[in-house]
Amino acid sequence: MALDADRVRVLVEVAHAGSIAAAAARMGFTPSALSQQLAKLEREVGAPLIERGRTGTRLTGPGRVLLEHGERVVGELRAAERAVRAAVGAEPQRIAVGAFSTAARTLLPRALAALKAGRPGIRTSLVDVEPPEGYGLVAARELDLLVTHRYPGVTLPPARGMRRRLLLRDPLRLVLPPGHRLAAAEEIALADVAGEDWVSGAPGVPNRICLDSLGPLPVAYETRDYEVTLALVEAGLGVSFVPASMLAGRRVVAKDLAGRSPVREVYVVHPPRPSAPVVELLSRLRPAGP
Numbered sequence: 001m002a003l004d005a006d007r008v009r010v011l012v013e014v015a016h017a018g019s020i021a022a023a024a025a026r027m028g029f030t031p032s033a034l035s036q037q038l039a040k041l042e043r044e045v046g047a048p049l050i051e052r053g054r055t056g057t058r059l060t061g062p063g064r065v066l067l068e069h070g071e072r073v074v075g076e077l078r079a080a081e082r083a084v085r086a087a088v089g090a091e092p093q094r095i096a097v098g099a100f101s102t103a104a105r106t107l108l109p110r111a112l113a114a115l116k117a118g119r120p121g122i123r124t125s126l127v128d129v130e131p132p133e134g135y136g137l138v139a140a141r142e143l144d145l146l147v148t149h150r151y152p153g154v155t156l157p158p159a160r161g162m163r164r165r166l167l168l169r170d171p172l173r174l175v176l177p178p179g180h181r182l183a184a185a186e187e188i189a190l191a192d193v194a195g196e197d198w199v200s201g202a203p204g205v206p207n208r209i210c211l212d213s214l215g216p217l218p219v220a221y222e223t224r225d226y227e228v229t230l231a232l233v234e235a236g237l238g239v240s241f242v243p244a245s246m247l248a249g250r251r252v253v254a255k256d257l258a259g260r261s262p263v264r265e266v267y268v269v270h271p272p273r274p275s276a277p278v279v280e281l282l283s284r285l286r287p288a289g290p
Helices: 005-017 020-027 031-045 061-087 101-106 108-118 135-139 206-214 226-234 276-284
Strands: 050-053 056-059 094-099 123-128 145-150 163-176 198-200 219-222 240-243 253-255 263-270
Touching: 005 020, 005 031, 005 056, 005 061, 005 135, 020 031, 056 061, 061 135, 094 101, 094 108, 094 276, 101 108, 101 123, 101 145, 108 123, 108 276, 135 145, 135 263, 145 276, 163 226, 198 206, 198 226, 198 240, 206 219, 206 240, 226 240, 263 276
Parallel strands: 094 123, 094 145, 198 219
Antiparallel strands: 050 056, 145 263, 163 240, 163 253, 163 263
């Protein structure tokens, strides 16, 4: 069985866009044309690849298997096209970065600005990608670089042909409202704040998985946005764990947990042969800590 590469690309685009209509808009085709290509691909593999629903599409088991391979195929074709265009001087330098929100705020602005200053003709872009998503976008070369994270208790997705390295370790600090009864304490044990109202993400969100791994703690306010978390803590509504990189200039009391505080690991993921702009951007990002 020889699969048609263009039809495999359609599957990849639909999976990344979340619906046939969105993928059709991105590719410049009609939804019916893409549906026909998907139907032909399903006949080629002899199995349904997507399930259509009111809110979009969902991959079947065979669809997920083909997507994993298809992302790498599409990525290699895109890399080949860019290399040829660059060889004839027709491809401007570009770099597309995906990052979770706090990395986009604290790590990337200065690094991207320095890259553009050193390479005036380069085109840069940044999109929000919340972990564990984004690996497939790197494999398909929709992203040149992904900045992602892992919280304690969360398993890293497989990198499968991509390069992943630790960029830094970002300690999670216990944050208390100003004037909290434990604000002057030199050391705080988790038991000292176990009965407080906690602020964290919803079940399944990485920082909530981390929190739940520490013990049964009452979460009164659910948000994955650390700006919201800090605003709630500043208002005296609860306590939380927040990455140290987010705390500059905030009106909270930050403490390390007695024993060992949890640590969020920040990683970069890129293709095995990163472009020169990606290598330069990596050199401008903060290195891994001890």
